[in-house]
Amino acid sequence: MTTQHSDSRAASARPDEGVTYVFAVCRSTRATSAWNVTGVTGMPGGEAVRLLSSDLLTAVVQTVPGSDFTDTVWQRRLADRDEIERYARAHHSVVSAVAAHTAVVPLPLATLYHDDTRARQVLDHESDRFHAALKRIAHHAEWGVKVYEPSTPEPSQAHGESVLQPDGGRGAPAPGAGLAYLNRKRGVQVQREKRREQALAVADSVDAELRGLAAASRRLRTHGAALSGDQRVHVLNATYLVADGRADQVRLLVETLEERTGARIELSGPWVPYSFVGEA
Amino acid sequence: MAHDVVPWDGPEPLSGPLGVPLVDLLDRVLATGVVVSGDLVIAIADVPLVRVSLHALLSSVNERVPCPWSDGGPL
Numbered sequence: 001m002t003t004q005h006s007d008s009r010a011a012s013a014r015p016d017e018g019v020t021y022v023f024a025v026c027r028s029t030r031a032t033s034a035w036n037v038t039g040v041t042g043m044p045g046g047e048a049v050r051l052l053s054s055d056l057l058t059a060v061v062q063t064v065p066g067s068d069f070t071d072t073v074w075q076r077r078l079a080d081r082d083e084i085e086r087y088a089r090a091h092h093s094v095v096s097a098v099a100a101h102t103a104v105v106p107l108p109l110a111t112l113y114h115d116d117t118r119a120r121q122v123l124d125h126e127s128d129r130f131h132a133a134l135k136r137i138a139h140h141a142e143w144g145v146k147v148y149e150p151s152t153p154e155p156s157q158a159h160g161e162s163v164l165q166p167d168g169g170r171g172a173p174a175p176g177a178g179l180a181y182l183n184r185k186r187g188v189q190v191q192r193e194k195r196r197e198q199a200l201a202v203a204d205s206v207d208a209e210l211r212g213l214a215a216a217s218r219r220l221r222t223h224g225a226a227l228s229g230d231q232r233v234h235v236l237n238a239t240y241l242v243a244d245g246r247a248d249q250v251r252l253l254v255e256t257l258e259e260r261t262g263a264r265i266e267l268s269g270p271w272v273p274y275s276f277v278g279e280a
Numbered sequence: 281m282a283h284d285v286v287p288w289d290g291p292e293p294l295s296g297p298l299g300v301p302l303v304d305l306l307d308r309v310l311a312t313g314v315v316v317s318g319d320l321v322i323a324i325a326d327v328p329l330v331r332v333s334l335h336a337l338l339s340s341v342n343e344r345v346p347c348p349w350s351d352g353g354p355l
Contacts, residue, residue: 019319019320022318025315066320069320070320071320081302084302084306085302088302088305088306088309089302089305091309092300092305092309105315106309106313107314107315107316107318108309108310108313108314109309109310110318111316111317111318112318112319112320113318113319113320114319114320118319122316126315126316129315129316130315130316133313133315142308144304144307146304220307221307223303237307239307239308268300268301268304271308273313274308274309274313275307275308275313276313277313277314277315278313278314278315
C-alpha cells in the first residue's frame with residue numbers, strides 16, 4: 001500500500017469552509033463532459049456531485065463541509081457502525097455510478113482536498129499514475145472470493161476415532177477415566193488442527209486456480225468468526241482482477257471448486273477494481 | 281471504449297452496490313488501492329486506528345484470528 005504524505009497536507013480544514021471530496025477519476029472524453037450527474041446523491045451533507053476536469057482526466061467530486069470531514073469527526077465515525085456504513089455506501093454508490101459508464105480509478109473513502117484547485121493540481125501531477133491505473137483496470141472487474149472451513153464434523157465421527165489414541169493405546173491396560181479424558185481432549189485438538197490444515201490447503205488450491213484466470217490477485221485479511229457474528233471459520237479472503245470476458249469462467253470455476261472441495265465458497269462481484277488501482 | 285451518453289440516474293449494472301456486505305465493502309473502500317493521498321489527514325488507513333475503532337466491526341483485524349499468510353492484507 002502506498003500512502004504518500006505530501007508537504008501540502010494540513011492537519012485539518014478550516015471548519016467553516018467546504019472541501020473537495022474526490023470519489024473517482026476517469027479519462028476526460030467527450031462522453032464524460034456530457035454526463036449528467038445530477039441524479040447522484042453523494043456524501044451526506046454535501047453539495048451536488050459534479051465533475052472536475054483537467055486536460056486529460058476528470059474527477060468526480062463533491063463539495064462537503066470541512067467541519068464534517070476532520071480527523072476528529074471521522075475517528076468517531078469510524079467507531080460507529082451505522083455512520084461508517086452510511087458513508088461507505090454513499091461513496092460506493094457514486095463510484096459504481098461512474099463505473100457503469102467508463103473505466104474509473106476509485107479513490108479511498110474520504111479522499112479530500114482543500115479546494116478544486118488543489119484537486120486539479122493532483123490530477124495533473126499524478127496524471128501518469130492515474131493513466132497507468134486506468135490502463136491496468138480497463139475492461140476488467142474485481143471479484144471477491146471467500147472460502148470458509150467446512151462446518152465442524154461431529155466428534156463421534158468414525159474418521160476421528162483413529163486419533164483418539166495416538167499412542168500407547170495398543171497392548172496397554174484400559175486407560176483410567178483421566179487418561180481417557182486427556183486422550184479425548186488431545187484427539188479433539190488434533191482433529192481441529194487437521195481440519196484447519198485441510199481448510200488452508202483448500203484455500204491455497206482455490207486461490208491458485210482462480211489466479212490462473214486473473215490478471216492480478218490480492219489476499220485480504222480474513223474475517224474472524226467471533227466478531228462478525230458468522231460462526232464459520234474464514235480461511236481465504238482473496239480478490240481478483242478479471243478480464244470482463246472471463247467473468248463466466250470465474251463463476252463456473254467457483255462452482256466446480258465448491259463441489260470438488262466441499263468448502264463453502266462465496267463469490268462477490270463484479271466490483272469496481274478498488275483493490276487494483278494502487279501500485280502493487 | 282464505446283460508452284453511451286446516458287444520465288447517471290439509470291440502473292447500475294456494476295458492482296451490486298446495494299446488497300454488498302459492509303465488511304466486504306470496507307475491505308475495499310478503506311484504501312486497499314491508493315493512487316494519491318488527500319490534503320486532509322483522515323487516518324482511516326492507519327492500522328492502529330482501524331484496530332481500535334473498527335474493532336467490533338472489522339473482525340478482519342482481530343489479532344486473535346491472524347491472517348495465516350504473511351503477505352498481509354488491505355489495511
